[in-house]
Amino acid sequence: MTTLGILHPGSMGAAVGAQAKAQGADVLWCAEGRGSASKERARRYGLAATADLTELCGRCDVIISLCPPANAIEVAQAVAAESFPGVYVDANAIAPATIAQIGDLLMPSAVAVVDGAVVGSPPSETKKPRLYLSGPEEPAATVARLFHGSAVQPIILGGGIGKASALKLAYTSYQKASRVLAAVSYALASDHGVEGELLDIARGRTTSYLTETAYFPKTAARAWRWAPELREAAQALDDVHLPAALMDASAEVLERWGTLKDEPLGIAEVLDRLHTASND
Template identity: 90%
Template sequence: MTILGILHPGSMGAAVGAQAKAQGADVLWCAEGRSSASKERARRYGLAATADLTELCGRCDVIISLCPPANAIEVAEAVATESYPGIYVDANAIAPASMAQIGDLLMPSAAAVVDGAVVGSPPSEAKKPRLYLSGPEEPAATVAQLFQGSAVQPIVLEGGIGKASALKLAYTSYQKASRVLATVAYALASDHGVEEELLDIARDRTTSYLTDTAYFPKTAARAWRWAPELREAARTLDDVGLPTALMDASAQVLERWASLKDQPPRIEEALNQLHIAPES
């Protein structure tokens, strides 16, 4: 039986861990320093707690890091201090350059470092996200095998570390930024009393995030995670000589919603918050 460690059981991490558990893996998580919400999610999904990171690293064959992108390197550094000897998968929305940093941190001790990227919502009966993997062939295949037959669809990409991260951020740069732009456009129309006319225009198009106004508060509530992700997307664009201004600007907009962490407001509150610049 493969022993899998999840860092950490947020909404995505707990659900992904549960899918591996359903396929026969023993799934552990580190309870030290985690919130009551994390502990409740882990309990609900049947994940087994370890006392601390030392115990987790000592017992696990594979560790998957699923955390806000702003914390990805910090989490990897903590694992590196434990001289973890197994397979380490960073499945966060980070730039290939950030992924390379993590590889450098862990390569001295880890059996392998695998680049991972989750595209889609947390897995459930109705939702089947993809888990893209790149890096050393055999370790990537080992990780993929943990999820075969589950609601997480593993896809191994050819090429080394950075491929999965680049794919995730290429998708992110459109999917998340377009929702930010739709919200800003609606806010501008609302300020001038023409929001219904704007929606009427948008409905004539085949698809438009502008017609999905119910998603604006959800975007605001997720801004604390999405802003660092778009900063990583900007870094990825810059590394290949592409303009970063759109990603940076979208991240700046999201940062105005940072205080709404995981608390979807009423749409009026979300729009009002856009008028308030964060304190420097």
């Protein structure tokens, strides 16, 4: 039986850990310093708590880091300080350069560092996200085996670390920036009383995020997590000499919503915050 550690059981991490548990893995998490919401998720999904990170690193064969991208290096540094001797999977939305930095942190003690990327919503009976993996072949295969037959679909990419992260950010660059651009476009139309006409134009197209106005509050509630992700996307673009300004601008818009973490707001309140933040 493989023992898997999840850092940390947010909505994605807890659900991913539960899928590995259902396939026979022993899944642990570190309760030290975590809030009541994390503890409740871990309890609901049946994850076993360790007293601290030292215990978790000492008991686990594989650790998967699933956290906001802004915290990815911090989490890796904490694990590196414990001289973790297993397989470390960074499955966060980070730039290839960032995963390379994390690899340098972990490799003095780790068996391997695997680059991971989750594309899709948290796994459930109806949702089956993909877990892309790149890096050393056998460690990546070990991680993939944890999820075979589960709602998490592991896909191993050829090549070294960085490929999974690049794929995730290539997708993120379109998906999240498009959501942001749709909200800004709608806000402009709303200011001039032509939002109905804008939606009529958008509905005449095959697909358009502009018609999905109910998603604006969801985007705002996730902005605290999406903004750092798009900053990583900007870095990834800049690293290969592609224009990064659109990603930085989208991140700047999201940062205006940064204090709305998980708040149940309406469309009008969310759009108003785009204006008021500029005057703070």
